[in-house]
Amino acid sequence: MIKKSIIALLLLVVLDGAVLASDIQFEATVDRKTVSLGESLQLSLSFHGVQNVSPPDLGEIDGFQVQYLGPSTRMSIVNGKVSTSITHIYTLIPLKTGSFEVGPFSVVLNGKTFTSQALRIQVLSGAAPPKRGTQGPGVSQKAIREEQLKDRIFLRIEPGKLQPYVNESVPLSIKLYINRLAVRDIQYPKFEHGGFSIKEFGQPKQYRQAIGGIVYNVIEFNTSMFAVRPGELTLGPAKIDCNLVVRKKQSRRRTPFDDDFFGNIFGKNVFDDFFGRYKTYPFQATSPALTVHVQSLPKGGKPANFKGAIGDFRLEAKVSPKKVKAGDPITLTMTISGTGNFDTVSSPVLDSKEGFKVYEPEAKQGEASKVFEQAIIPQSEAITEIPKITFSFFNPQTGKYRSLTQGPFPISVAKPGGSELKIVEIPRAVTRTAKKELLGRDIVYIKESPGKLKQRGHYLYQRAGFWIYHAIALIIFITLATFHKHQEKLKTDERYARRLHAPARARKGIKEAQRLLGQEKSGAFFDCVHKTLSGYLADKLHLPAGGVSIDAVKEILTAKSIDGEILDKLTNIFNACDMARYAPLEFDKPKREAIFHDMRKVIDFLERKKV
Template sequence: MYRKILILIFAGLLPGWLSAQLSFSTLLNEASVGKDDYVQVSFVIANAKTISGFVAPNFKGFSVVSGPNLQSGMSIVNGVLTKYEGKSYVLKPNAPGRITIQGATAVIDGKKTQSNNVVVTVSDQPSGQPQGNLNPLFGQRDPVDDDEVNEEYFLKPGESIPLKIRENLIVKLDVSKTTCYEGEPIVATYKLCSRLKSESKVTKRPSLGGFSVYDMLQPDTYQPSVEKINGKFFNVHVIRKVQLYPIQAGTYELDAVELENTVRFVKLEIEPGNRSGMEQLLQEYMNGMVEGKPEEHVITLSSKPVTIKVLPLPEEGRPADFDGAVGSFSFKSSLLRQSVTPNETATMQVELNGEGNLPLINEPSVKWPSGLEGFQSRVTENTDKTVSPIRGLKLFSFPLTAAKTGLYTLPSVSFSYFDPKAKAYKSLKTDSLTLIVKPGVANKPNILKALTGKREDGGFNWSILFWLLPVLAVAALGIVFVKKKPVVAR
């Protein structure tokens, strides 16, 4: 049977963790497949002390292509440590339809337990999507050959341990580009690529000075992948993936990440030669028929630093209102209400849509016409930082008031940005807006509003309070003076 060797990676140094609860789950890599596709089912036991008597279901409606394939490992999500063991099978459906796979049974911590049932929908189409070999635990299609990976688990007589580790365990830094403009993002991905059974933890985090840094992956949502390096397939775990926005021109070096790796082998006492395949060798070792002893080696590996050259934005053609925006954008403005009464707050919204260094863009400059008083904007963002450049919108809400009635024209607002694809500056302008300030309740004295200081829109009317405070102060002094005036006897 195939024995799958999987990796444990700690994405950072953790102060401590909690142990997760016992579970026995049936997992599918795909719930819907074509009639010619393969489906993989995994029976995973988490956080068990003892496991015995595992019995797989009969897989009615399927032909077993491979299995059982053994897995084991650990994961830490949000500080919770999960230890797991499992068996998986690659199946081929015999006919279209909805097929139920019954749960497996096992004696876990002395108690007979059954995992959940799962349903596979098999369509009449030849294939739902392209498939390769499957990585059971993570639901990944894994082209790594089982025999090829398992062979790395064994140390043959005379093999160099440091060389074997360095050829099969690689820490690397990939970048989307090495040259960019100020404000143009670079995607940097720190990876652990492994063909070995190892436990790894970060001992030195990279310094990313000179950039605004935005993480693109959440540790609890990431799935491992497979990558071909030097002609061999590796299981790849992302340590960190970020997009970097350079703050100013210059040459910068992205630091290396450093990992301490504990690698486990089985050292064979005799050379296996060609007497059996690796599958048979693994089976014999697990049954105690091959002499060998476990070995553990600790090695520290690091990625190579990468140099980034950041170009200055061109001076030629730079608009006067340019304020550092880089990307591709659209721009518009609107009034939440077309008409208000004097001293009532209106709101002009300026909306910036597109992709680029959105979080770093400042509010646009607004020239308020005579008779209107504008205030600093309230900024809201709705962006997706898992894509590069960052995509979404940024909304600037400007409050404004008018003391007198009338028709006010709000001039257009301009915005300029640099487009790194076109290598040119571009300028946008919103349409002008008309605000009507008409006579209303706000023109008349209102004792309740004056005392509470509230506007009709629910906000606090600071202008009323400003004028009311001196009057109240004078009245209070008058009352005190009257009370303290001595009574003259007549």
């Protein structure tokens, strides 16, 4: 009788998708139907009578941002009847106030379309009111003012000018406005800026600003930019990534502390604030794009020595030293200060270089100035001054070119010292009588043959011990470095650590399951099998320890092209473990041995496959 029950249950579990297809039910539920901006609600799509259902794609839902949380499976056996279900859970974050219809949702299973009911959700601007039995007759859905979430958090991009000239430096501000929302992990802005050169953002500023009677907390990011070509250029849209801190509604039993005494002292429930549950959701604030009309520089009135400087500048120059000798260098220091695009500022030019050897200037750029130092060498003592210098720029405020001059600079040049002609007499060669040398004593004959050569000692690198020592040292170094890297990876890479420890934990679990198999402890055996296989798959696939389900595992392994036979063995093992753990049934020893061998085959296959 027990064997027949087991076979019947196995057939029900394995063939539930085919035999019970007509009993599949699909429904949609939410945890509450009234929510306020800044909070969230939970949408559950439940499929009864089946478990192999992928999460439906909800697309865009008007008035809400959708985030998928994950599946939840369930199986129960009552009086020999098996019932299964899977629920896909989503989080809905309201984006505006009003009354919205969520759904209906449609899903195709086994060639048949299942449709859920539609849900009506009401989003309020303030805190959601407590549930009541009926709604007053005077309350209308249209009476609720529609308030967009974009009115509570929005982004603006504000350039200093919308019609700048080419290369004109323009301040740029990107402002994030926040009203009655908790926001954290705010990132620096990112935006499209084709045709513009953008400086790096500085530290953001924070302040409060009233717009239309509403006070916003403002986070302002400032930088500067300049266009590199004329025409109509698009700036933005700018985007800022952040996390919204959303308070999740939770029911809590009242305590003796929920009285008027504490409410009057603190103005609100202390325990709700302290033990309140909050969750963060990613959010991206986006600004509208702007069109910037970039003007070309006028051709009329352009000086001959104009090199492209744009801004409003001042010129200062000095020379040092003013008294030199011909051939000695003089340093000409030229400082350009003011406001504008200093990237376009080039060195002022000398009106004349006649009588001088002129070197290229060296530039040093500060925050609001640029300094050029140029070495000049007078080549004659007849020079009495350095010619004047000229710096030309275009002022975008006035729309006109302007030239600044400095000098000429008076200098005193003397003759070079020690320039008299000196005649150096070369001494006459002295004739000396060679000393008579005795042949054979003062002269060493050249040997026609070197004779027999003998080695006198060895170089250190020619000794075998030298290379053996260095080889051992290199091996030790590589071993220690590899071990250190391995230990660091175990500490920092959780996925790597779990995958590395998975085989050892699985071998330990297999050994324990084999021991329980020999002791005829069916319940403990199946508990051990389920724990071993679930733990191995969780570590190998980097899944939460409590979130291992046959559907999630099959979906991952199918994507990795795992053989269908292995997937069938996995399904049979999990189904058998569920029946043994939750149904009052006993499996005979051959069945337990088959489950044990299947578990070993699955683990061995996944290890060899290196999933």
